[in-house]
Amino acid sequence: SQQGEEDPQALSIQEGENATMNCSYKTSINNLQWYRQNSGRGLVHLILIRSNEREKHSGRLRVTLDTSKKSSSLLITASRAADTASYFCAPINTGGFKTIFGAGTRLFVKA
Amino acid sequence: DVKVTQSSRYLVKRTGEKVFLECVQDMDHENMFWYRQDPGLGLRLIYFSYDVKMKEKGDIPEGYSVSREKKERFSLILESASTNQTSMYLCASSGMVGVRTNEKLFFGSGTQLSVL
Numbered sequence: 001s002q003q004g005e006e007d008p009q010a011l012s013i014q015e016g017e018n019a020t021m022n023c024s025y026k027t028s029i030n031n032l033q034w035y036r037q038n039s040g041r042g043l044v045h046l047i048l049i050r051s052n053e054r055e056k057h058s059g060r061l062r063v064t065l066d067t068s069k070k071s072s073s074l075l076i077t078a079s080r081a082a083d084t085a086s087y088f089c090a091p092i093n094t095g096g097f098k099t100i101f102g103a104g105t106r107l108f109v110k111a
Numbered sequence: 112d113v114k115v116t117q118s119s120r121y122l123v124k125r126t127g128e129k130v131f132l133e134c135v136q137d138m139d140h141e142n143m144f145w146y147r148q149d150p151g152l153g154l155r156l157i158y159f160s161y162d163v164k165m166k167e168k169g170d171i172p173e174g175y176s177v178s179r180e181k182k183e184r185f186s187l188i189l190e191s192a193s194t195n196q197t198s199m200y201l202c203a204s205s206g207m208v209g210v211r212t213n214e215k216l217f218f219g220s221g222t223q224l225s226v227l
Contacts, residue, residue, distance in 0.1 A: 033215055042201055042218030088153070098169065099144070099216055103153040
């Protein structure tokens, strides 16, 4: 199992703007997952992208995966104040039984 | 809706007490996990279980033990609580696809434990 590293650590934008968060990892993966955590609550799964996929969409979320660079990005379009949260990536190895999280990106969307 | 339920949202205990944190999932998931989350440190894995009565240590198992007597329930035990175990504790469960490869995790709402 491995830990992803999210970048930036914190991001502050205006409502309506797009937010981009990045994730880097070290070894080959089976899939990579993104989660959101609102303050003081549990994490909520947002999207899973498999190693043979390059891009995936879910509503206002767009995730890309570049396995050659061992990186992924999460784009939130037309951000809302309700998107204010911490965002975590989790790269999962084949046979990767443990899911390990990094410190996350804290997103603040100003109304 | 699928659900992972943690027994307490807030808990206050005294140093030296034995503390039980309970987690129940209703999705018939094989895997269950306990994490703790501290400011600036992200989530750290304490223990996980991939089957009834099976458990494996995570990254920070010291001072903790776990019990999984039934598939739906995974308990975290602090044998003798200490102030450095004050933290947010998060339980999660997941199914499995392929050869022990995790699919998405479902989390409980968390238990904020304060040890005084």
